[in-house]
Amino acid sequence: MTRLSAATLGQVPSSVQTPAYDRSRVTVGIVHLGIGAFHRAHMAAYVDDGLADDLSWGICGVSLRSATTKTALAPQDGLYALGVQSSDGLSPRVLGAVTELLVAPDEPETLDQRLADSNVRIVSLTVTEKGYCHDPATGRLNADHPDIQHDLNTDGFPKSAIGWLAYGLLTRKAAGVAPFTILSCDNLPSNGATLKQVLADFVALKAPAHTAWFEAEVACPSSMVDRIVPATSDEDRDAIHQATGLDDAWPVMTEPFSQFVVEDRFPLGRPNWEKHSVTMAADVEPFERMKLRMLNGSHSTLAYLGYLAGDETVADTMGDPAFKALIGTMMSDEIMPTLSMPDAIDLLAYRDALLERFSNTSLKHRTWQIAMDGSQKLPQRLLGTISDRLASGKPFDRLALGVAGWMRYALGTDEQGQPIDVRDPMADAFKQIDTGSADDRVRQFLALEPIFGTTLPANSLFVETVCAKLHQLQTLGARATIKANA
Structure with missing residues (x-):
């Protein structure tokens, strides 16, 4: 059977929406930590819409632990199908916003380079509540978390999302590169403020001389995300194959409804999201x-x-x-x-x-x-x-x-x-x-x-x-x- 890829994209039936831009010209402007099904069904779809306007916002998707996503999507050149399921049936779409895939434990040097790249202006994340290594009752860093202990006590590459964010920011500061904006897309109360507090706690322990710089210069806007994304089944893969005529190792399935509300605070710029149904708000x-x-x-x-x-x-x-x-x-x-x-x-x-x-x-x-x-x-x-x-x-x-x-x-x-x-x-x-x-x-x-x-x-x-x-x-x-x- 023929697999979805850049080379086979032209075989997709015209009834299925495909990227409306030249993928060969897309450059990475966003690094996303936690390249799971929800991100691929939600934020990546909004980014895909915006690439028709500005090709500088491609996504480098990063898995912090498992190589499963890269194993599935790298042979497909990052392409995958988004299957929108309603009572009227399945409406598939092929998304191309993810142009690079990394596995942090296997490719830390490459991730380091990406985070240091001045073209990367946003680092977003969906790592679930537990990925913040914090105490949910207080919103503060859990400094005793094993991954945080590792990251605080090593001169090498970190393990946690919090460690990688701090590592990337401090690397950019040392090189004189402006800090990227960090956009949390997880279901946390005041997710941007929570993330900034957890990061501030980490920086205070890891690099206390830089706490004032971090507080003054690093933007962590809040967001509200809403879309139901169930786990993909073999039945779903079969349905996508029937609709596209191609095999997709890991399509994502979702509902027609999607909502994205984002605090409009991006010092280095952002995609023109409001043109594509994102609510840019002063207060999320x-x-x-x-x-x-x-x-x-x-x-x-x-x-x-x-x-x-x-x-x-x-x-x-x-x-x-x-x-x-x-x-x-x-x-x-x-x-x-x-x-x-x-x-x-x-x-x-x-x-x-x-x-x-x-x-x-x-x-x-x-x-x-x-x-x-x-x-x-x-x-x-x-x-x-x-x-x-x-x-x-x-x-x-x-x-x-x-x-x-x-x-x-x-x-x-x-x-x-x-x-x-x-x-x-x-x-x-x-x-x-x-x-x-x-x-x-x-x-x-x-x-x-x-x-x-x-x-x-x-x-x-x-x-x-x-x-x-x-x-x-x-x-x-x-x-x-x-x-x-x-």
Whole structure:
């Protein structure tokens, strides 16, 4: 079979959109750390749109650990298909914005050169919450993280994303090259400010003489990203082959909806993104909070409870009217009142759009996939909303059920007594949770300060409410508990 590549791109049917620019003339202006499926379905698509206007914004995609992405895409010259799935069917598109692929542990010298290149004006990243090597409860660097310890104590190349960013910035400073702008595209509250704080902590330990320069000169704008991108299956690869006539080792599949809100702070310039549906804003925080709480908080709640109920995908979970009612009411009654949005934003319409997106049966978004790394996600997706509800004296029962669902999931055994493959940086700590009553288990989870901090565990109403919800899950099971709380 013929594989997608620069040489075979002309064989793609005219019904499939292909790059509308001369790829041979594209130069790298963006280095992206964490070249995973989400970036390739989201930011890379916006960059691809903009290359028709300015060819200097090509992407060098960097994997910080695994060579899997490069192995799949390098033989394809960085080309890959983006499959947009809706109830009307599949609409594929071939993207060409990724012009170079690197694996940091295997090619550190090349990555060093790229970061030092004055043509590189933006370094963006999607490394998930755990890639920031920080304490989610405080937003500060976890200096005891093994990768951070390595990076602080070596004169050689770093391992972590934080280490590489600092390394690149300090290299440019030594060479008299202006610092690149760092754009976080991860689901973190105030992701730009959080990243800058973590980096400032790192620089203060690694190169304290440069802290004032870093604070004054390095821009870390915030962003809000929104697009559902499930894991690619062999069935997806077959569908892309049928549509394009070519083999693609790693296409990415997504939904029609896509949103990108970016704080407009780029000292060295940026693509003309506003021309291509990106919202360039003075303040991203309201949009970010809306998305983290309404989409991500609801998504995580669906994932934990849906998995426990035996549902493989989010759409399966939303097929149960009780689940759909629970999530809809949680958004309208418990989450939306905590948000303050510009007048033009209709939160009820946003809620309805989310319910429709979650119900998209063409997206096989697995509950197990969304449930990963819950310890890193819980503070911003659910706990912050609960804190606001407590401060206003308002109920938070459905949000508490989401927290209890995570605890029940993190215990590592499903309702049939089968083991759950819990993927989480704190999985070893979860294994130390002793068996016992729901109250005992809740209190042991709440003692995990990196997740819960100290304020919520000291609030008796929060503790009692979560205990009651976990007790329901342990005695009734997830599906019956959902019906009781919808």
